[in-house]
Amino acid sequence: MTTLLDRIHGSLAAACIADALGAPTEERSIPEIRRLFGQRVESFHAPLPDAPYAAGRGPAQITDDSSQMLLLAEAFIANGGEVTPEVMAGLLIAWSGNPDYFPHFAGPTTRHAIERLKAGDDPWDVGKAGNIMSQGASNGGAMRVAPAGLVHPGDVEGAVRAAHLTCVPSHHTNIGVAGAAAIAAATAAACVDGADLFHVVRAARHGAELGERLGSEQGRHVPGPSVAQRIDLAVTLAVQSRDLDDAIERIATVIGTGLPAAEACPAAIGLLVAAGGDPFTTAVAAATAGGDSDTVGCMAAAIAGALHGIDAVPAEALARVEQANRLDLAGVATRLTAVARPLPGQNAAAQG
Template identity: 40%
Template sequence: MTLNLAMVKKIEGSLASIAIGDALGFPGHDLTQEEIAKRFNGPLTTFHDAFPDNPYHEGVTAGSITDDTIMTLLFAEAMLDETKPKDAYFFGRVLAEWAKKNNIWKISPMFGPTTKASLQLLIDGADPIKVGTAGTKMVHGSSNGAAMRVAPIGLMCPGDVSKAIELAVAASQPTHGTQTAIAGACAIAAGVAEALNENATVFSVASACLRGAQEGEKIGEKVGRVVPAPNTRVRIEMAIEAAIKAKDIFEAGRLITDCVGNGLPSCEAAPAAVGIFVAGGGCPENTVIGGANIGGDSDTIANMAGAMAGALTGIDTVPL
């Protein structure tokens, strides 16, 4: 991977927007858009402490990051290791080694049930592919825990959407080995990879997300556990259509929520993130504000959407 100043700025922009979106979005987690506006006397545009009744972030103070950024930075560091092949076993080891050294995943409710169960099995030495495909419930392994952490894969595959998809599958498998989670992860990784192209546009990035979702779903059906879930590519198309119709980023959030949802399932959060990215027009500030105010899993949606916007326009456009 050859770096020039423009590429460095794109990478910095993506990572910064991930953290900002996460920190801006967590206070509105599990709230509706109307509740956010009521509690914060208008839209979320600055950092706030979590309210005491926040189910995942009680006690988290203004400007803090959550599991979204923690796991993203873990994968960013892992992707710098050029000595090992990046397969499911590599990512399984990365997760297990981190979990052995850090207890936050055990004690904090911000880490989801799929991730917690998978991390314990990985620590115990279980096969990562078997861990990610374990379970019989449709909700197990189908959340957005893989999609939220794969932006660094796209950042290490500038312009190479095919490679980003391949690596996103491997990165998903140790914890979220269902076809729907893999599709969401591939969509986000593909979008970030395309955003690093010098001539990338909002719609070339959105097209890459569509491709990632389609190919990821097909691969996931072959290598993962198939669960009942809507098709992620179709939902991304719906989210993009809603974004185009909206008059501003806040209406986009309402329209996107109405058609694809804004919750924890990958087939809701990943499409919502793509829609918010499109509605934000590639502007990182507009994008993370839109994600933070969409409600539901707002920090993760802002994180994923911000990853693409920051990669598209670079650090100079990110409000710091």
Template identity: 40%
Template sequence: MSPGGGGDDRLRDHAHGCLAGVALGDALGMPVEGWTRARIAAELGVVDRLLPGTDRGMATGTVTDDTEQTLMLAAALTETGGVPRVDVVVRHLLAWVDAAGPRADAVIGPSTAAALTLLRAGADPRTTGRSGRTNGAAMRVAPVGVVVPTEDLDALVDAVEETCVMSHHTSEALAGAAAVAAVVSSALAQPGADLDGHVAVARAAAALAGRRGTPAAGPRLLAALDAAVEVARTAADDEDFLRRLVDEVGTSVAAVESVPAAVACLVRADADPWRAAVLGASAGGDADTVASMAAGMAGAVAGLDALPAEPLGRVVAVNRLDLAPVAERLVVLRRLRVAT
């Protein structure tokens, strides 16, 4: 098997599944972002259907910045031939913010918002992300995982860092983004591999990335990742899992909580994208981002056909998404990297 993993048809299918999972999880969790698990349990039980974002003024099936910034990063990578460049990522990010207008202000995270203020003032993008500890880098990083193989983890982490430096250049944010990208890349590289193997690659990438950027002042992401996977494997049932996920891991916008939570949902769901999304959305907190990361990783593992056609079709239609060509371009870039 080639280092890129599998044939082109399989790579396209799983890359498409990854992007589709990002969008589906995002739309599923959107209406309950900021809700507590207790409120979700009382009013909805679990979030297992697309709902209108009444609290956010968004229609049923609408995606947020999780999906839009993922596609933004895919476009930036395409422009540079799959070799990330911070200046190009910044230009695409600013263009997305300008095009989205007030809608961007309503959904954009605190670390990215702070960096944007500095960037617009002319600051060096390699200095503007030194305090970014949230999950904004991890939520959009899936295209890096599609493009960059896992054979050289240092190269993967380099690519992740180049897309994160302007907004999330802290050890925990980098480690979180590297973990997500590594699961995606490993899934494309190793068809049929055990899920534990993908998680092990994610752990190794997170360990490398966690040595870079501004050091963490609090809990380390690697320890949180291990604790989250343990919760996923030992919970008595899904309700026990959700309770322990909130109490022992957390689902806030902090990368050290939401990325491990997403990996836990991936493991608990055994890489079923819909179930991973349902678990992520039902936990509350930064529900759209946790569900989006979890379902994106699961889609990379399981492929497009594992996603439910009806809700995915609605999300695609409501947001006018055309994900197949994006996946195709990213796979071409992966093949180019493998060939060189």
């Protein structure tokens, strides 16, 4: 049986692998990626000198996506399985002091939020500030959110509540929270014994609906498409495609794989389905799809890794990522499992 520890370890590992695999292809189109890296991106590459964010990084090095995800995992660990907006504010400020990530990778919403948080503004005000539709509606809250699902195995609503709190200081809008809640809910659902892609997709859609409501009622409502309905469309494209390559092109073209949460999060679910839920194939699909490839991969592979556990994650790829980034993901997973909160009576994976 796959234990909860196996699933949490698999989720963190797959997310980091996908982040590193997608870093060199970020902001590139599918034709450009195939010209530079081949039909599919199946191995780690050093980002090319013209890479807008990752230039100068080495093969298998992670970016802002999984670096913030791991910081969030440590925040849950340090606070007994829960975080508050104030904890999140401290996390973001601490992350901004890391020269490996913040100067190169921080997005516009996150940069603005950190500036205001450093100035002492209330986290509950910062994430819902703004008067343009893109502010707070990007995928920065969703990219890091997998631990909110991992600490609530089988508890979709608990995962959504936790995801919402992680978004408050930076992405407190209907769309920003909907995207994060979809990823957290799917990750939580994937941690249950007997779960399959149907359960995961259903949880993602439900999470998006709940998150949109929380973001609208407590944050700022911005114009934009429904994350839940775009998940439906992304999954439809995945199952109607001839093969993985066709699905990658359809999802990238119709849904988009860009910075908006209403693109990246549905695309992550669609690519997860197109890859059959396999962690490494999911990472490959996201890296090949381009756009915000590292973010989409980090989110999608986190779900896939939780669904299948650490044994489904290629050991060689994991070793390369851990060595390149000086990570001990087994240790993080062990500590995160210790603070996880399965629902009473829920058939979540055994603790291990």
